[in-house]
Amino acid sequence: MICRTAIRLAAATLLAAALAPAFAQDAPVKIGYAIARTGPWSAGAQLTQEPNYVMWAEGVNAAGGLNVKGKKRKVELVGFDDRSEAETVVRTYEKLMGSDKVDLILPPWGTGANFAVMPVIQKYGYPMIAPTATGRKLLGMKNPYFFAILQQPDLMMNALAEFLKARNVKTAAVIHVDELFGLEQASALEAAFKEKGIQVIEKKSYPLGVKDLKSVLNDIKAKNPDAFVALSYPPDTFLVTAQAREIAFNPKAFYASVGTAFPIYRDKLGPTVEGVMGLGTLNPKTSAAAKAYFDAHVARHKKEPDRWASAHAWAALQVMEQAVAKAGLDRKALRDAIASNEFDTVIGKVRFRNGENVSTPGVVSQWQSGEFEVVWPPDRATAPAMHPKPSWR
Amino acid sequence: MSFWAELAASGLITGGIYALVAMGLNLQYGLMRIMNISHGEFLMLGAYLTWLAYTVFGINPVAFLPAVALTLFIAGLLVYRLCFSRIARTSPSVEVIEARSLLVGFGLMYLVQNAAYLAWGADLRGYSFLADAIEIGGARFAANRLLAFGFAVAASLALLALLRWTMIGKAVRAMMQSPVGAQLVGIDTGVLHPLVFGAGLALAGVAGALLSMVYEITPGMGEPYTVTALIVITLGGLGSAAGCLVGGMLLGLVESFGMHFTSPSLKMLLSYGVFIGVLLARPRGLFAR
Numbered sequence: 001m002i003c004r005t006a007i008r009l010a011a012a013t014l015l016a017a018a019l020a021p022a023f024a025q026d027a028p029v030k031i032g033y034a035i036a037r038t039g040p041w042s043a044g045a046q047l048t049q050e051p052n053y054v055m056w057a058e059g060v061n062a063a064g065g066l067n068v069k070g071k072k073r074k075v076e077l078v079g080f081d082d083r084s085e086a087e088t089v090v091r092t093y094e095k096l097m098g099s100d101k102v103d104l105i106l107p108p109w110g111t112g113a114n115f116a117v118m119p120v121i122q123k124y125g126y127p128m129i130a131p132t133a134t135g136r137k138l139l140g141m142k143n144p145y146f147f148a149i150l151q152q153p154d155l156m157m158n159a160l161a162e163f164l165k166a167r168n169v170k171t172a173a174v175i176h177v178d179e180l181f182g183l184e185q186a187s188a189l190e191a192a193f194k195e196k197g198i199q200v201i202e203k204k205s206y207p208l209g210v211k212d213l214k215s216v217l218n219d220i221k222a223k224n225p226d227a228f229v230a231l232s233y234p235p236d237t238f239l240v241t242a243q244a245r246e247i248a249f250n251p252k253a254f255y256a257s258v259g260t261a262f263p264i265y266r267d268k269l270g271p272t273v274e275g276v277m278g279l280g281t282l283n284p285k286t287s288a289a290a291k292a293y294f295d296a297h298v299a300r301h302k303k304e305p306d307r308w309a310s311a312h313a314w315a316a317l318q319v320m321e322q323a324v325a326k327a328g329l330d331r332k333a334l335r336d337a338i339a340s341n342e343f344d345t346v347i348g349k350v351r352f353r354n355g356e357n358v359s360t361p362g363v364v365s366q367w368q369s370g371e372f373e374v375v376w377p378p379d380r381a382t383a384p385a386m387h388p389k390p391s392w393r
Numbered sequence: 394m395s396f397w398a399e400l401a402a403s404g405l406i407t408g409g410i411y412a413l414v415a416m417g418l419n420l421q422y423g424l425m426r427i428m429n430i431s432h433g434e435f436l437m438l439g440a441y442l443t444w445l446a447y448t449v450f451g452i453n454p455v456a457f458l459p460a461v462a463l464t465l466f467i468a469g470l471l472v473y474r475l476c477f478s479r480i481a482r483t484s485p486s487v488e489v490i491e492a493r494s495l496l497v498g499f500g501l502m503y504l505v506q507n508a509a510y511l512a513w514g515a516d517l518r519g520y521s522f523l524a525d526a527i528e529i530g531g532a533r534f535a536a537n538r539l540l541a542f543g544f545a546v547a548a549s550l551a552l553l554a555l556l557r558w559t560m561i562g563k564a565v566r567a568m569m570q571s572p573v574g575a576q577l578v579g580i581d582t583g584v585l586h587p588l589v590f591g592a593g594l595a596l597a598g599v600a601g602a603l604l605s606m607v608y609e610i611t612p613g614m615g616e617p618y619t620v621t622a623l624i625v626i627t628l629g630g631l632g633s634a635a636g637c638l639v640g641g642m643l644l645g646l647v648e649s650f651g652m653h654f655t656s657p658s659l660k661m662l663l664s665y666g667v668f669i670g671v672l673l674a675r676p677r678g679l680f681a682r
Binding site for chain 1: 399400403404407410506507510514515516517518519520521524526533534535607608609611612613617645648649652653656657658660661
């Protein structure tokens, strides 16, 4: 990891040295962040978040620079590997804001890392728009510099409950991963199901890193629920899908969480994913802007972004860009600009209230012939829902 | 198949996967006291090789197993020559080998893992192979898991037979009991040591290849498998091929029944409970002599 950072730094320095004479007019805007390039968080971080940072910075520089209150300035990313360690995240941001005094910061990946860095950003007064932090606990801290652009658990779970209610689902079985994410989603889901009159006939939790959930799925299959919901992380999302197919457990609705929106989910499991639902916000069919974003991402990184938080990461950069154009680099003014304006982004209009994105609704998506179609809410749907789910292929 | 038999069968299959993961380390640590903490990283390499062969060249992963084994075996000889031969030669006792090889193993772990991050990036990778279920007596099992289980059982039995009934096996056991004594009776430990180490790496690679059919892979996937392997070989008794298989299966059964009767969240508690229980009753593992 040291080696990797060193190579990147060396490459960046060389590049900067080569370009320096051409743009000698103004010092670049330094934008610092720490993100996982190695360790358990890196799979998510390198799919959903850092590729967007790189693509954005390159795009801005190619267009002449970042508009800082009417004046164009180049941007320079100062990124470090946090090695999937919360302490390293905090230490790196302390260094970036305290001693390096970067102009702006971008968030780290994941709820845990964002949670860890929140006190530091408040101390130094740097606004941060997080695309991969979800949980009422974070917003409950009432940090004026923290903005959550991803939908919160209750929004996503309400959307799922509404969707299932509209399809006359009466019973559901729920399993969730024993982490803050799973616990928050599960309590939000239970509340939403209760309100919609959907009975939870089985609820079980399991630890992260589980390698076999067959006996749990067999028990659930015997109870024959209308819907199955796994509030899962990527490895277990793959596991429950493969094992449900293995035992031919085929409920009318099958929902799994983080990871369903990843292109690798479709690529690894192939036609198996047909009809599986999960957390997603958009796909290339959503809008021309979304299509352009997907195309640009594939052109730059030779891989698709995921269909949930990736676009939120891009939208967060768009918000930052528009706010800097309006308020410049004075961080207090920038924070107020983010908090009080409405922004046009790839995920649609975005407006924050008390740090929460209140414009993007909860969404349910479903894999249909290789595309993660948005099927709820109706005004955002890109295809009609497939219900009941077809048999496993 | 009755409900109980099915629960037992899925426990045994998962247990077989645990045994599979542990076999390579069992050769290295169990027989030679080389604490190769980078075991999981070589398992990861086996997984990536198989994934590459399948997704880029379309080579059948099962047919590719011998190639993985051979590549990792040669890598093992190389790693041994570069990192462990000096330790084995200069250490005054097996305890010292253990301590010194642990440090080298940590270095190797970072090196191999980060090389993989550089080469393939942090993304999740995977492919689908033999994912269809096979029906046995009314219960359904994924074919790739059955394959991994079958390989674990076959390889364990083969190893057991090799160590017990052949001259090479006898020589390996002699080397383990007394390196100097083994040399005195004409066993060339300078040849045997790297061969056994290489075989350990080859087994790790094959385990990785089989696991890549079942789970998705990342450069960081190895570390948890190293921990699993350590638990299994300690439970079974260091160096015992039968112990490795039985230890793995015991863990699988405890998980399967435990998850059914209590909560899956208690999985760790149950597994470690059994681990501690066994070590209290038999401090040197189930099959230690």
